[in-house]
Amino acid sequence: MEYGDYLRRYVSRTSKSRRLFLRAQKLFPGGISHNIRYFEPYPFFATGARGKQLRDADGNTYTDYWMGHWALILGHSPAPVAGALSRQVKNGTLYGVTNDASVELGEAIQKIMxxxxxxxxxxxxxEATMYAVRLARAKTGRRVIAKAIGGWHGFNTTLMQTVNYPFEAEEGPGLVQDEEQYVESIPFNDLEGSLKVLENIKDDLACIIIEPFLGGAGGIPPVDGYLKGLQEFxxxxxxxxxxxxxxxxxxxxxxxxxxxxxxxxxxxxLGKICGGGMxxxxxxGDREIMALADPVARRDKETRCAIGGGTFSANPVTMVAGRATLDFLAKNRQVYAKIDRLGEMARKGLTKIFADARIQCQVTGSNSLFLTHFTKNNVKDATDVATSDRVLLTKYHLALMAEHGIFFLPTKMGAISFAHGEPDVKKLLAATESLVQAGLFT
Ligand SMILES: Cc1ncc(COP(=O)(O)O)c(C=O)c1O
Structure with a gap:
């Protein structure tokens, strides 16, 4: 089957989504409210989700490997979280004042970490990463922030640098030069190259902020010694x-x-998982550094780091959902044994299928996260990902969606949740095998 056949199949199964997309385009630039949620020919529109499944407006169901931007480690609406949420919703959704639920989630986080x-x-x-680098500047009195090439820390202005390929080019209009001059980018997984950059800016270096595992850039684990080397520097x-x-x-x-x-x-x-889907x-981190933001002890604006607003900060709905999730994870350690095992099964199984078919690719990831890259190179940084065959990856993900009811946000890493099981991974592997047999990759 040709790629066009899968596209036609997708279009024929998603007519209500297509109409919703036409309406959405009149409302939202590009028809979407998060840039990466668009894919060709148009994204399906979800109307429900449960466990491992997403349902769209046309009634199609998909085994979901995107899992809410990888946030939903227990699946969609897991019982303990849904229960906590429904109790809380009847008891106020936004107090706008301090609340007991925030103390409980804070203590749950602290107990684990x-x-x-x-x-x-x-x-x-x-917001969290924006606050973190602001605290670093406040603590050190320095200006420069180092981040990884391809590192993604969200859409705040400070860290919106070297995110999209080609990484050395500016990220586009609206970001001004003044901001850029205080952000330096280092090559992920290249300690020597990173230290060379850092050495040149060390006198004005406020912090190094780094994802320990490149997520948005393509699911790339750190090589031994890289993160420790940065920490030491x-x-x-x-x-x-x-x-x-x-x-x-x-x-x-x-x-x-x-x-x-x-x-x-x-x-x-932190974010995603500890919000329980909210x-x-x-x-x-360090109490002394965080104390720079203490508005009670530091009433004088000159000494206080201005972080910590947000109408919806610590709202009780998020707090109880997060707490229910962390409590479940802490009490049920088998969650990690299961999702890590399934992640390994997916990585190994996909690697074997493509190797047997002599299709050049590498499946990267760690634990319950994984992504296929069609390339002959060893994938070790965001450039290797960006220069792999992303068109083929998009086709693969679209064909999985159209033909097999399996959803990866095209080109994005997949995540396994506790709601997934071995049959799901087997189904993914069988679907991939059948796309190979159908000639999608040749
Ligand atoms: C590593 C990392 N940092 C920060 C963010 C931004 O988080 P949010 O989308 O909640 O603003 C993301 C989002 O995917 C992320 O992956």
């Missing part, structure tokens, strides 16, 4: 080491990537 000595809740990961040179654990926290292990890779960041950011961001 004691390095979160002090924290601030906000509503998105983008930061600590030796009076800069902060900030780990962006918005994807990896409660995902690569209950205690996150810091635990997995033996890191001790000064600050770290909006969240958390900036946390």
């Amino acid at each position: 004691p390095a979160a000595e002090s924290m601030r809740f906000c509503s998105t990961g983008s 930061a600590k030796k040179n009076g800069a902060l080491f900030i780990l962006d654990e918005i994807v990896t926290g409660f995902r690569l292990s209950l205690k996150g990537a810091a635990h997995k890779y033996g890191l001790e960041p000064d600050l770290f950011t 909006p969240i961001g958390v900036v946390c």
